[in-house]
Amino acid sequence: MAKVWVVVEAKEGQIKKVTYEMIGLASQLGEVEAVVVGSGVKDLAPGLGAYGVGKVYVVDQPELAEYTTARYTRVLAELIGQEQPAKVLIANTAQGRDFAPRVAQRLGLGQISDVTGYEQGQFVRPIYSGKALAQAEAVAAQAIITVRPNVFNAVSAGAGTAEVVERTVALQPNDLLEVVREVAKQVSVRPELTEANIICSGGRGLKEPANFKLIEDLADVLGAAVGASRAAVDAGWRHHSFQVGQTGKTVSPQVYFAIGISGAIQHLAGMGSSKVIVAINKDPEANIFKVADYGIVGDLFEVVPVLTEELRKALA
Structure with missing residues (x-):
């Protein structure tokens, strides 16, 4: 053999x-x-x-x-x-x-x-x-x-x-010839992005970095990792280590929440193999809905807090 x-x-x-x-x-x-x-x-x-x-x-x-x-x-x-x-x-x-x-x-x-x-x-x-x-x-x-x-x-x-x-x-x-002088570590209580079973990712639809708190709250209820689209990373809202996509990390979780993410091809390349994809976006024509297993067309600022609270009650 x-x-x-x-x-x-x-x-x-x-x-x-x-x-x-x-x-x-x-x-x-x-x-x-x-x-x-x-x-x-x-x-x-x-x-x-x-x-x-x-x-x-x-x-x-x-x-x-x-x-x-x-x-x-x-x-x-x-x-x-x-x-x-x-x-x-x-x-x-x-x-x-x-x-x-x-x-x-x-x-x-x-x-x-x-x-x-x-x-x-x-x-x-x-x-x-x-x-x-x-x-x-x-x-x-x-x-x-x-x-x-x-x-x-x-x-x-x-x-x-x-x-x-x-x-x-x-x-x-x-x-x-290569010498490692220092290893910079990010300390987090959340799972590592590439090994997480559940990932909650936010995109440009969050409008500003402070609103990533919505994503973090949902992730904490689910014991999930937090990710970001390239647009959010390029805007400086999240470090590149959070980026999911062709120029970021490739992930394959059991459940992937795409929140305020339009679904650009470079993002889909990084999360397309997720087992279940849940999309939340106010644009019914957003590309992310073409790959989503479940989709919610609505304002994420209204939908995500309600979803987080209901999941908190259900998992309590």
């Missing part, structure tokens, strides 16, 4: 949910193995066996404490070159999108990006800003696959432990 690697993505010592989603996909492709890269991360490896991972390769070195493109590319390219897995699954996050194509280029491998499905031996991915779906097949013996978070079912924990193989990779002088 072909070996399929899952590159574990972790943050502050915690494995991110997308890793377990990739393990679920990998189990359909072959014998599941994993790779953990970082500093102080070896304790993450054994527990992966409970999710069906047979072997975990661990590269735990002080130089890998902070992510840099060159170092992760070096480590993964060397490991893949040595062990020759058939498929390597990498999360289609900001970090994964950064190093995955570099690993593919260094090894001369093909890459299928932003996979959202797997059907009859073919990978499914959106094209033309999400307006169509393409089927792609990895015909070579090896390939890099990047997987969109929140689209595959995460595997549940069972029994078992994984075989842990510790490796050391000699980093070259050129790999050490």
Whole structure:
């Protein structure tokens, strides 16, 4: 059976949910193995066996404490070159999108990006800003696959432990040119945008930044993340880290609230794979209603407070 690697993505010592989603996909492709890269991360490896991972390769070195493109590319390219897995699954996050194509280029491998499905031996991915779906097949013996978070079912924990193989990779002088001086963190009690099950996003229809309080109140009732359209971000109402869309973050929540958002194609490209889309807009011709599962034509300043209050009562 072909070996399929899952590159574990972790943050502050915690494995991110997308890793377990990739393990679920990998189990359909072959014998599941994993790779953990970082500093102080070896304790993450054994527990992966409970999710069906047979072997975990661990590269735990002080130089890998902070992510840099060159170092992760070096480590993964060397490991893949040595062990020759058939498929390597990498999360289609900001970090994964950064190093995955570099690993593919260094090894001369093909890459299928932003996979959202797997059907009859073919990978499914959106094209033309999400307006169509393409089927792609990895015909070579090896390939890099990047997987969109929140689209595959995460595997549940069972029994078992994984075989842990510790490796050391000699980093070259050129790999050490990037130096991380500081990591700026945004502290929030709300879920991380790309992993949230529910997202409440606001757009230009909010009229001014202070009115994002309406979005935040609704999000807090639902335990949701807060997002924003490009128009709201360009206006300075929200930091770019909140932006959902082709030039922002790609999300796939169970429920996506688009409030005061017209539905420009670049925004739809970032949230079109949401399971359920709820649109609130006073313009009945707004493009967002073409993709919405539920739509409310009305003034958001009247609709959202009532919706928030009714949901608060229902969830109390």
